[in-house]
Amino acid sequence: MATSVLLTGAAGRVGGAILGGLGQKYDWRLLDREPPPTETGTSSDLEYDVTNHEYIAADLSDASRVRESMTGIDVVVHLAGDPRPEAAWDSVLTNNIDGTHTIFEAALDAGVEKVIFASSNHVVGHYETERKPDIYRSSDDYRLDGTELPRPSNRYGVSKATGEIIGRFFHDEHDLSVICVRIGNLTKDHPPIDYERGQAMWLSYRDCAHLFDCCITADVDYEIVYGISDNDRKYYSIDRARERLGYSPQDNSADHAELEPRS
Template structure:
């Protein structure tokens, strides 16, 4: 299968390269606005339709990752990459006759559920489950842009010939190694000098990530399951690992796609030694 990955050199794209880059079942093509010393890249900004259009020819599927990625983004920052860019990528996929489209949405499309319930939400006994059927509740321009992308995808499915299948994965928290574990955010704060291990701030970050963590290998499994599916036309799925503290429903992904998370946040009771050594070597005092 030939797969075009937009925004390929960002954090979310790294897991795809690690797990699928050498897989004989996939031929990945990378599109990014910056070149890469290792990976052959079609260099273009998704906000420029004419520049990106040639990369779509001959592809079987698209994984659309390119976006301004932060919740503090202003309207001007989000508009070009997340709104115009997503429209351009969908239009290019439609024009090229690409059948499958995987959209990197975000839990921030429903982020107000967390905003109004945190930090109590991070405790194991908090009773809240948000499903794909609950209303979109964006918490930022970024979150709203992801909700827009989901709705735009539904429009293309229902009104255009291509893509034929659209999957929105509301990604929670993907972290690159050595931070790819429930202690990653807390240890990043230690590394920056924001707090100390064992502090209240540290423990809050651990609890939150134990609710939102999506390991790289579970993220890639979700993508592959979308590619393997030949029935669904449009679907929205929350993307986390098997997290007891999680408030976003992953049963829908299990039932519809056959998702079987390999990683479980509560199995982690301490940060891995590799992470501790990395942070201690690089921490800002």
């Protein structure tokens, strides 16, 4: 029987990349605050047809709906939350910090085996402050590897760092398997143009789907990994993702000729 996976925030961009690559591989249940776009006609980043799967429209503040959504689930991929780096404190406190705690509580109660938490490059954004723009270039060997203390660049990053720590607590206290993926800059088809930082932390759609596939299948205790393609410009190490999860990215922002400086 296929592994049953609950995907929260399924209607967002990361959800689209994951479902686009893995929609047929797992037994998905989707959860999002918004109803499926096909039902309401609302616009969405989602290119994937969510009507192939069970879909629950619920906010994380509705703990009993969240709890119900976990019934029979093996793995939770938790993407839901306010995704804006510039989000105000009250929003990330509620949607990202409290919401993530709600997810872990519900997962524990439902007997879920593993939670994969969408963290962010913004957890460590302030390591760049004194090193940019050199840090974004392939000539620079500086690497963050996930063992460094958080240095968030914004309140959103604070909230994601807190989510990682909530996950650490649920692993240490309750033996839940937890993987935190510090997602880089996910863009479709090609890396960000004229944006060195985005090229350094580019994550292609297919590498994104592959990485989450690795997360779902790997046997791990607690891990923090960086979610980027194998970019020449990288300043995040992907060694841990390779070693612990079997991640083997196919893309590199340097392979995209359209990124050459324009005259």
